[in-house]
Amino acid sequence: MPLLDAAGFRADPWHRVAAGEPATGEAVLVGLAELPAVIAGRSNAQRVGVEVANTVRLPELSPFLGQIDLVAIAFPAFADGRAFSLARQLREAGFKGAVRAVGPVIADQFTHLVACGFDEVEVPDAIAARQPEAQWRSALASYGATYQTGYGAGASILERRRALRAGQGAAS
Amino acid sequence: MYRYDQFDEAFVRERVAQFRGQVARRIDGSLTEDEFKPLRLKNGVYLQLHAYMLRIAIPYGTLSSVQLRQLALIGERYDRGYGHFTTRQNLQFNWPKLRDIPDILDLLADVGMHCIQTSGNCIRNTTADHFAGAAADEVEDPRPTAELIRQWSTMHPEFDYLPRKFKIAVTGAPRDRAAIRAHDIGIQVVRHPVSGEVGYRLFVGGGLGRTPMIGKLVRDFLPKAHLLAYLQSLMRVYNLEGRRDNKYKARVKILVHEIGIEEFRGRVEAEFAALDPAAIAADPEEVARIEAYFAPPAFVTLPETSQRLVADRARDPAFDRWVETNTFPHREPGYAAVTVSLKPVGGVPGDATSDQMRAVADLADAHSFGEIRVSHHQNLILPHVRQDALHGLWTGLVAAGLAEANAGLITDIIACPGLDYCALATARSIPIAQAISRRFASAERQREIGELGIKISGCINACGHHHVGHIGILGLEKSGQESYQVTLGGDATENAAIGQLLGPGIAATEVPDAIERLVAVYLAHRREGETFAEAVRRLGIEPFKAGFLATPAESANAAA
Amino acid sequence: MATTKQKILLPAILLANDLLDGDVVFWTERGWSIDPAEALVARDETAAVRLQEVAAAALARGAVVDAYLVDVALREDGLPVPNHFRERFKIAGPSIRQDLGKQAAFAHLRGRA
Ligand code: HEM
Ligand code: SF4
Numbered sequence: 001m002p003l004l005d006a007a008g009f010r011a012d013p014w015h016r017v018a019a020g021e022p023a024t025g026e027a028v029l030v031g032l033a034e035l036p037a038v039i040a041g042r043s044n045a046q047r048v049g050v051e052v053a054n055t056v057r058l059p060e061l062s063p064f065l066g067q068i069d070l071v072a073i074a075f076p077a078f079a080d081g082r083a084f085s086l087a088r089q090l091r092e093a094g095f096k097g098a099v100r101a102v103g104p105v106i107a108d109q110f111t112h113l114v115a116c117g118f119d120e121v122e123v124p125d126a127i128a129a130r131q132p133e134a135q136w137r138s139a140l141a142s143y144g145a146t147y148q149t150g151y152g153a154g155a156s157i158l159e160r161r162r163a164l165r166a167g168q169g170a171a172s
Numbered sequence: 173m174y175r176y177d178q179f180d181e182a183f184v185r186e187r188v189a190q191f192r193g194q195v196a197r198r199i200d201g202s203l204t205e206d207e208f209k210p211l212r213l214k215n216g217v218y219l220q221l222h223a224y225m226l227r228i229a230i231p232y233g234t235l236s237s238v239q240l241r242q243l244a245l246i247g248e249r250y251d252r253g254y255g256h257f258t259t260r261q262n263l264q265f266n267w268p269k270l271r272d273i274p275d276i277l278d279l280l281a282d283v284g285m286h287c288i289q290t291s292g293n294c295i296r297n298t299t300a301d302h303f304a305g306a307a308a309d310e311v312e313d314p315r316p317t318a319e320l321i322r323q324w325s326t327m328h329p330e331f332d333y334l335p336r337k338f339k340i341a342v343t344g345a346p347r348d349r350a351a352i353r354a355h356d357i358g359i360q361v362v363r364h365p366v367s368g369e370v371g372y373r374l375f376v377g378g379g380l381g382r383t384p385m386i387g388k389l390v391r392d393f394l395p396k397a398h399l400l401a402y403l404q405s406l407m408r409v410y411n412l413e414g415r416r417d418n419k420y421k422a423r424v425k426i427l428v429h430e431i432g433i434e435e436f437r438g439r440v441e442a443e444f445a446a447l448d449p450a451a452i453a454a455d456p457e458e459v460a461r462i463e464a465y466f467a468p469p470a471f472v473t474l475p476e477t478s479q480r481l482v483a484d485r486a487r488d489p490a491f492d493r494w495v496e497t498n499t500f501p502h503r504e505p506g507y508a509a510v511t512v513s514l515k516p517v518g519g520v521p522g523d524a525t526s527d528q529m530r531a532v533a534d535l536a537d538a539h540s541f542g543e544i545r546v547s548h549h550q551n552l553i554l555p556h557v558r559q560d561a562l563h564g565l566w567t568g569l570v571a572a573g574l575a576e577a578n579a580g581l582i583t584d585i586i587a588c589p590g591l592d593y594c595a596l597a598t599a600r601s602i603p604i605a606q607a608i609s610r611r612f613a614s615a616e617r618q619r620e621i622g623e624l625g626i627k628i629s630g631c632i633n634a635c636g637h638h639h640v641g642h643i644g645i646l647g648l649e650k651s652g653q654e655s656y657q658v659t660l661g662g663d664a665t666e667n668a669a670i671g672q673l674l675g676p677g678i679a680a681t682e683v684p685d686a687i688e689r690l691v692a693v694y695l696a697h698r699r700e701g702e703t704f705a706e707a708v709r710r711l712g713i714e715p716f717k718a719g720f721l722a723t724p725a726e727s728a729n730a731a732a
Numbered sequence: 733m734a735t736t737k738q739k740i741l742l743p744a745i746l747l748a749n750d751l752l753d754g755d756v757v758f759w760t761e762r763g764w765s766i767d768p769a770e771a772l773v774a775r776d777e778t779a780a781v782r783l784q785e786v787a788a789a790a791l792a793r794g795a796v797v798d799a800y801l802v803d804v805a806l807r808e809d810g811l812p813v814p815n816h817f818r819e820r821f822k823i824a825g826p827s828i829r830q831d832l833g834k835q836a837a838f839a840h841l842r843g844r845a
Contacts (some may be wrong), residue, residue: 057412079210079293081333085411088330092446106207108194115329130202142190144182147323150451151330157179157323158458165457198794199752205797219797221822222833224754252832267832271752520828591818592826595798600821602828654817 075103216287335414377428474506522550590630599647741803748799
């Protein structure tokens, strides 16, 4: 499935390893059940990622967060929003690696995904065909600022108001 | 009233542009109907039977005269010259074309309005007591809280794809006029019994629909500064744990019911403990900025009672009746809050024409500081009217056909659109309301019966609040015919209760007689000063059940 | 919604809502029409299955929404009248506002809901 981040579509460096297959390669994406063994047996340079359902709970992932570089969370349907909260929890727990949404998400959700801590999405071919890169880019540009503080990189509307007040206070 | 600043304005304009783009992408095939539908719903666009419907948010039910005039204009230019005020303090237009909706959204943005999150599985328009800022029993005006929630919940990145819709209501008074316990979250502004600090009491898991439930206490006292962090914790628990396997079990009320309120509270508190409330809260300057918009208008000092009003009432019996039913005590001496009834006898509950909207806007400018409220009883409210001016106001309302003296009475019926508009309906509701209203048209009789709330829904979704009606009517289909179930003993206030079924469904034509029989039981048994709801609480439903089930002939004998 | 598994009740017509206007439209020999009098009436299974195919294709193309078959009775003048009251309202317009909807536009629908 095509992979996309804020810069556009790009090649996927991650190699999905099915249960029972040898986890070889520079960057391997494995299931939660395989994860402890793969981490234990990895070479120094190898990057390890885990692919989980959106029903997984943070405590199941917490022990590994310092040792992995990618968490890929499945979206069974674009309207199933559990992964938004899970991604937030990962970020609040201090996870610094990449978070990926896997499944039929749509361009219109891109800002919400990024704001909740996702870096990239891996969408089915049919969606990539209907919604080319330009649509994802313009979706990202469709929000100047949002009301919620702490979501996304930019200042929230509340923070902008505060800055404006401070500016006015300084000027007067 | 809250007014958009540059940031709110920019935000809403962006959303209009976004929706315009989504419509274009639906047309060019970038979005499938399945993808587009949730997006249009989040912008208040439904498909009804005959046409699209557009639901406009009226945050916490507060409108300015300028906004109401704009709604009148939209109704004329893009609809059929009328709109429908709903139990959720929204306005619905029944005939807009999808191609026009982006332009309508622009007109709304011109007056600081939008349709964002008036539908779909997200946090909906936050509702509040329609007498906010006017009621004497208020601890605090709930609207600054509701506005804070409006902003925080608007396009919340984490909570825009919830298991199901999510409704929040706020009241600032111990008398609950916002039906908070029929909402997913009900918030009551309270004063701490020991410290005197103002904070919130929160209920969770109320809701109507096919499994009606009364909200349960989840937090007895929450400091004001913790509100957003607590809401975020609660929403996160719901977003992660709420059922997604069955849409009829997806509301938070089912989660609370299945795991129990103790367990639910524990999970919310655990999530809350891990958050930094200060990082999520609005800072005190921001709270003060919002509160300033809701500062009381420039009331003048007046005597408690207006001699002019006393004289006008003595002179004009029709006016006197209207004052008795349609005014509500104001906390400022010499003022009153006025209910503008949208329930003329035989009319469509909640409908107002564009001309009527303009008339109310003009009267609000003349007599109520330009402010209007929408009540969940589908009426309009002029919150701050000088008692001296009531007669002038009433004269204006009479001219506009808006002076029905029936607030809270048996003809002040709540009815959802039902099968006359709604694609989900199983039966009509409006004609039932009309028939009952005609039957009880006599002003004397209505006053003799006193306070009695009839609420009608055209299907199990319960948009007409029938579960919490003193008398509730639910339209269903039975063997290819419209059929109506009648419930008794519901209550939407601080005594919140779900009504009980009286018997098998009846035909539309039998409904007015059945209501007559219930009223007859009440009149026969009531004690001095006892309302219908109080009598039902005291007597239980059995005597009413007997009356309801009696054949028309039997009840004629009983009455004779 | 049209599902091929459901037993088809005959005679039947195909109706939908226009994507952009929302108006109720009927499948006719010449495509979609807003006039129920022009609706193509399927009198046998084969014709009804064809209507279902039209519905599926139209939904896939996205020109209409909520397309499905409705079983009807034919009035003396040939007008197809749905057997279920829901679709009778859907076609006529609000029963409480006879001045609105198709009942206002088409004389053949007045007083028939
Ligand atoms: C096109 C018209 C409408 C549609 C399709 C619609 C749809 C629904 C549905 C599906 C539910 C059930 C939700 C559930 O049980 O989870 C519901 C509940 C509700 N709706 Fe509507 N509705 C419509 C119009 C209205 C109107 C006109 C009002 C106000 C008069 C309204 C207010 C409510 C309220 C108060 C509830 C029940 C409270 C609750 O959510 O628990 N709706 N609606
Ligand atoms: S109760 Fe049913 S019929 Fe009435 S508006 Fe809600 S969904 Fe429609």
